[in-house]
Amino acid sequence: MSEHEDRQLVGAFPYVPQQKRAQQKRNSLLESGRELFIKNGYEPTTAKEIATHAGVAIGTFYRYFSDKRQLLLSLLQNQLDKMLPPEPKWVMANPERFLASILESHFKQLEQIGLHQVLPELIIRDPELAEVLIQSRKNWHARILTGLQQAKEKGLTWPDLELEMVAWSILVILENIPKKEKESGLKTDCVELAKIICRMVFPPKGMTP
Template structure:
């Protein structure tokens, strides 16, 4: 069996320590530059302990990415009132999406996945499944509910969800990816958020 196919042991008191140490080092050094020695040191565990949880560095990277993406997605869902007026829900969703897209973690993970995609295509696939794909599913679920209540008029829910996500990337995301900017003012973020909601509602508002 390939190392990357072995099951991950998610029990034990040091599991969270390993994840937190790995997150710190991956954020600092990227996937290729991160050494097992540095991760073990940051986690406060031995290399033997680290390998008992993650026999392959790719597995560890994917677990860090998936854990963080799931945390962000679940946190967003806990905070939003899905029965509030549709424009209010979409504004909240757009603002959270912009915060996530422009966070240091998301930017680092995106760059690592792009850089390593040729050698380790499973990295990009796992990151997409736990990050963008999860967010897309949440948006689709909400839009279906809103459509059933007559708050939006949407025939192609999947396309509408994709369009909303792309609207939330306008101007900001590409500038961060290419290193032109590393932060934005509240006014700049508000411009993109409100523009995304206004454009989406102009197309799909009931």
Template sequence: MSDREEHLVGEFPLIPKQERAQLKRDLLLKSGHELFVTNGYEHTTAKEIAAHAGVATGTFYRYFSDKRQLLMSLLENQIEMLMPPEPIWGVSDPESTLASLLESHDKRLKAMGMQRLVPELLAKDSGFAEVLAAGKRKIFTRILSGLKMAYDNDLTWKDLDLNTVTWSMMTLAEHAPEKMKQCGNQTDYHQVAKVICRLIFPPEVIEKLQTDETVTEEEY
């Protein structure tokens, strides 16, 4: 966990050492997760979390300073999972590879069940927004570096600004799960991957990479 993430969580009132106390803390975390996902952050209180866990409100405050600290405890090891996936360029069949990454990312978000809270937190919690933005900047830099390598190997369009391409790719990847709400049909990640790859590679490069994969598979 980074220093920024440690700052987000803060110092706990008590770190349980006995198994029974740890079980109570874990139960509060589970209850908080369920209520945050169901009701949202603003409409969930520490008292409700404690009641849902079957413990007194005072017990909640033995382990957590407030509901924010509990939520950040849930997120502290999962912030990277909220980030857009980081593709590897120049591989065989980049469309299928990226589609697989996007689908896996979507499954992780759904398993977390916390993605609906992110817009709410970004609007209300500057500390969380700063940590998330810093994480995205790191991914942006890594993706841009990979695109520059692909550019140097004559795989990408030569007349496009790579910073803009990187930004466009991250925006599409990040907001792809929202397509269902806006368009009324399920997100097809193969189509999203196709759009992203068309931003990066000329058609003949995509065809060559896909053909190279076919040849490799036949050889083996």
């Protein structure tokens, strides 16, 4: 998400603290909001609950944030792009090993951020955010498709597959890994996941042993 899109979505804050103590209160509200949104969901969580959890008065909440949406979008600033899957590199000595490595890092980062759990609920209620996410996914797809086309030009991919559909399929698989883990209770083996994705892209002769 670009800086311009950040400003459009979040809007102007009622007050931006300059002193360290005030900044600490604002940061405490942000962290409390993050924890409660992840634990209880966006809709059930109230500004009052966030303030109580942070140990401040409700008036302090509204001193720094217009509402809980602005607080959540503040948390999401510069994080939305990190929630999208990483970009594989198909034209290299061992794309499968590289993909497994970046997927491992991506899912660890996603777990640390945690806010991906709130996005499905929020998107339904926030058309502006939904549009930004749609555009981010389209941009991701375009980049992956370009990489696949470069691999095809070198004769590495399956010759009979529609690469646009392959790119979307990879995105859908990777986006749904957190949901799969939550429902199954099992961690994803990124080596196996990378193997499956690379089998979608490369015939056996295109793979490096």
